[in-house]
Amino acid sequence: MLQLISTAVTDRGARGIAVAVSQLIHSGELAPGARLPTVRDLARELGTSPTTVSEAWSSLTRAGLIATRGRSGTIVLSGERLRARLRYSHMSGLLGGAAQDLSTGVPDHDLLPDLTDTLRRLGDMRLTTSYLDDPVLPALEEHLRASLPYPADQLIVVDGALDALDRTIGVVVRFGERVLVENPTFPPILDLLEQTGADPVGLPMDSSGIVPEALAEALRREVPVAVVLQPRAQNPTGVSMSAQRAAQLAEVLSGYPDVIIVEDDHAAGIASAPVVSLGVHLPHRTVHIRSFAKSLGPDLRLAAVIGPAQVISPLADRRLLGPGWSSRLLQNVLLDLLTAPSTAALLEQARSEYARRRAALLQILAQQGITATADDGINLWLEVADQQAALVSLAANAIAVAPGTPFEVTPLATAHLRVTAGLVREGFDELGKLLADAARAGGPERASSRLNRGLPRGPR
Structure with missing residues (x-):
């Protein structure tokens, strides 16, 4: 076991060790239930400090790949145990x-649209007949670009907001890197980050979105690779970011040019607040995701993603090795719905x-x-x-x-x-x-102070 891991490790820093062990687990060379070497034994084998190995083990634990079982040592988790951690x-x-x-x-x-008329209209149309057609319907791309909050290098359509987040995180984030997120936030965002091996760091919110001072403090401590936020109808709080707050956050981030901003506009169509995006201020660093499931139907698994070529190009290229494109039939349905006055x-x-x-x-x-x-x-x-x-x-x-x-x-x-x-x-x-x-239930009258001070109390 020591020889297997030490041979796989090419970078003896904490992240390098974690990446190597993660790859061994995903390849099956480290099987579920396998007992890993002790921190001291592996540190001695690699010629590094126990603290470094301990940091690597912590990263793998956060990613749900391993768990410490007291005297039984540290073991590789099985798929069932991984799911239980989600x-x-x-x-x-x-x-x-x-x-x-x-x-x-x-x-x-x-409160969702009836697809009967849309499907009837599409039934009389000549739809896609070739694998070589454009991945995004040109007419749909034109309509989406006109409605999205800022001009961007590229646009792609994928299979829903979580697919977009998964693919974007896969391009932007590497094992052990820090990502700033809202606290609280949508659990699958945390699942995706933790499964990637990222270190999510929560930022408090008020009634206008992420607190700028908290963002500035987190950036000063250690620069992350990305900030993930929900600009409208934030899940779970329902907070929509104001245009003024977007400008304030963009100003804070302007001093950190390598940080990518990822926006999940999952409530487009039913959000009462106007469209707002940090991409208006930082277009070459912002990935904006707009999905339509909440407004047009959960089975309409489509989301538009705009952003800089440095993120969207590798995302699109990698997708060619999988599904290739999102169903053009569904894209036609989406286009018809978005352009219908009804x-x-x-x-x-x-x-x-x-x-x-x-x-x-x-x-x-x-x-x-x-x-x-x-x-x-x-x-x-x-x-x-x-x-x-x-x-x-x-x-x-x-x-x-x-x-x-x-x-x-x-x-x-x-x-x-x-x-x-x-x-x-x-x-x-x-x-x-x-x-x-x-x-x-279950306690005395609750204290009025909260960690996320400023969230609105009752109707406004």
Whole structure:
């Protein structure tokens, strides 16, 4: 085992050791359940310090590849154990098959467009007949470029927001590198970063987005390779970044020219806030992802990605070795929907209805003295005294919500739940009171101070 690892290590720094062991695990040369050498034994074999090996082991542990089992030593994890570590797998809370499942974060089906007319129109069209056609429909690219927030070197269409994030992270981030993210943030973002072996660092937010002073401090400590953020209807808080805040963050980042900005505009179409992007100020360093699942349907697995050629070109080239392109049939569906006047009217109705639902719940919670945020989108971020007690309280009433812990990069000052407010059509008074009871369950009156100070309390 020592010989196998020492032969694979070409860079004896912590990141080099972690990369080599990661490659051995992914290749199968280090099998699930294999017991790794002790830190001291490997340090002696490599001629480096135990601290360096320990840092490598910490990186591999964060990536979910290994785990320390006390006296049993450090072992390689199996696929099942890796899945159990994913934050995404812990978002469903306590209750399966709930009468009212508000844990999902999905849009209301009745506020999505009917595809019948679109599919009928496409049925009479001559669609793609060749593998050699452009990966992106020229008419769709033209329409997307006209609606995206800034001109960019390149545009590509991929299979949804998470596919875009996965592919972008694969180009930008290497094992052991730091990436700044919002705290809290969408759990799959953290899963993707941790599976890559990156070191995510959480930044506090207020009602306008990431706090600029916190970003500046994180950059001074150690320059990261990227910042990943959600500019509108941030999941889970619902915060939408203001144009002024985007300018402030861009000013802070202007002194760090090698940091790539990755924006996940997952709520495009249903977000009430206007389009905002740091790419307006830093276009040659910003990757902007716009997906359409929330507004046009979860099965419309498409996202537009614009950004600098240094990121988009290798992303597109690597994709040629896999799917090659996103279904041009779906691209035609997307183009038809985006250009149909009926879609614009439906999206306006959906934005208004989601805003009504959020406001109704926030008002009742505020009347009950409960702190929650839900400025935009479909989610509500509820502060609770005790997460487990709150989940149990709601489960007793056949209500499922998502626990807040998977969304946290590092622990927040208080516990939270994420509630999909966009799925609540009626019964706001009753649900609001049940949420308030759950928020108070398991503890005394909650303290008003929070780590992410400044998040709005109740409706604004």
